[in-house]
Amino acid sequence: MSVQSIGVIGSGLMGNGIAHVSALAGFSVILSDVAIERAEKGLTNIKNNMGRQLTKGLISESDMTAALGRIQLTTDMAAFSQSDLVIEAATENESLKKEIFAKLCPLLKADALLASNTSSISITRLAAATDRPSRFIGMHFFNPVPLMKLVELIRGLATTDATAQAVTEAAKRMGKVSIAAGDSPSFIVNRVLCPMLNEAIFALGENVGSVEDIDNGMKLGANHPMGPLTLADFVGLDTLLAVMHVMQTATGDCKYRPAPLLVKYVEAGWLGKKSGRGFYDYSGNIPVPTR
Ligand SMILES: NC(=O)c1ccc[n+]([C@@H]2O[C@H](COP(=O)([O-])OP(=O)(O)OC[C@H]3O[C@@H](n4cnc5c(N)ncnc54)[C@H](O)[C@@H]3O)[C@@H](O)[C@H]2O)c1
Structure with missing residues (x-):
């Protein structure tokens, strides 16, 4: 499967960074949070950070305008119904993440891929709490996301090669270098x-x-x-x-x-x-x- 549209859950430090690099890479992006004010704050951070890239000559005005035009904000998970890949970057709390997946999964396309940006929770355990362990993967970005080149990709026990490959390609399109890390506490870095x-x-x-x-x-x-x-x-x-x-x-x-x-x-x-x-x-x- 080739990823074209990305959903990001949580518009905090990491979520807005992931939305930022995804939109600049040409993906259409839906960014969510629990309250629209939080999602808007995430978008303000994206605008400020892209503004800094513009000043440094790293992106052009038209890149920035086009990227910002590709980001849509929501508080309603039904907005992810057409996303090819949803990346969860909500607060680091296992029961909260499981609750999000329980609400989200019935709304997704059957073949949608699901990733978590968790720093410490077992990917296999999170995957088992969803309806799609074979299409679930850990995608561990580094802070600040627009500056840090690395993404650790963590396969759970059931993650398929096709899932890993599609997510590796999406990460590459975001300008990231991915490494494969085992599903072991704290991964590699x-x-x-x-x-x-x-x-x-x-x-x-x-x-x-x-x-x-x-x-x-x-x-x-x-x-x-x-x-x-x-x-x-x-x-x-x-x-x-x-x-x-x-x-x-x-x-x-x-x-x-x-x-x-x-x-x-x-x-x-x-x-x-x-x-x-x-x-x-x-x-x-x-x-x-x-x-
Ligand atoms: N901060 C880092 O350096 C870093 C690095 C790599 C990975 N991570 C991981 O990324 C994830 C997010 O971390 P962060 O630093 O961005 O945290 P953060 O506190 O900055 O942002 C988390 C956001 O998630 C939102 N949220 C909570 N419940 C939600 C829900 N049900 N739906 C939508 N949004 C919800 C919160 O309102 C908040 O805006 C965590 O799993 C963390 O372990 C963090």
């Missing part, structure tokens, strides 16, 4: 990345290095574009802690235990950039280490 960030926080807590020395060490010694403590602040320390808990619970392996200092920062409400304070204080022009 977060599985490797999050324990590294957690380890940097262990090192800080054990006074192996200062915030600046740990970040500079990994930037200059491992050629990382951003130090691990800066990156942890960007990801959000609460999100990082949640990922470590998911991996620890799912595997029972103590190598995933969260660093005590990470737990303390989250208890303090020091969640990183979004709360203005994490391993750095973001209240001034230049971030200042908090330890």
Whole structure:
């Protein structure tokens, strides 16, 4: 099946990014949220982000106008009845996602494909809660979606080759590079990345290095574009802690235990950039280490 029309459920951070790249790629897009004001906020973000691409010369005025003209907003899932592929990017909550699929599936075309952008929930388990496990797949985009090239494609136990191929082609048309990841907690990128960030926080807590020395060490010694403590602040320390808990619970392996200092920062409400304070204080022009 060749995908021409895409539905996106949830117009938050990820959903509006997915709608953005889909519309620029020429797909017709329906973007939904629980309230029309939220969907409209998603569209405003898309307009602002496309405006930035326009200023940088990455897209033309006519690309932007055409792409925005391909996006339709809704709060009614019946609007997805003609979509070839629906990508769910709603809040990370398993029962909420299952409720969405229960309402959505009877409204879809029989051959429509369904994808979830979940970061941590089993694709096989989500697929089993739908009427189409063979046409269900994980499509894990990265934030910010218009800038990040990667999509992890996660096949559930029942996902067919035809589904994987159609979704790989759709991702390619969006300008993304896809990699195949197993249906295992945190897939590939977060599985490797999050324990590294957690380890940097262990090192800080054990006074192996200062915030600046740990970040500079990994930037200059491992050629990382951003130090691990800066990156942890960007990801959000609460999100990082949640990922470590998911991996620890799912595997029972103590190598995933969260660093005590990470737990303390989250208890303090020091969640990183979004709360203005994490391993750095973001209240001034230049971030200042908090330890
Ligand atoms: N934030 C990230 O960096 C990131 C990266 C990759 C994947 N993800 C995953 O993407 C998904 C969305 O995350 P986000 O960061 O965009 O969250 P977000 O909170 O920014 O957006 C979620 C949106 O879903 C909407 N929503 C909730 N219930 C809905 C429903 N029944 N129908 C339609 N919309 C509904 C909310 O109103 C909200 O606008 C999650 O599964 C998350 O794990 C997030």
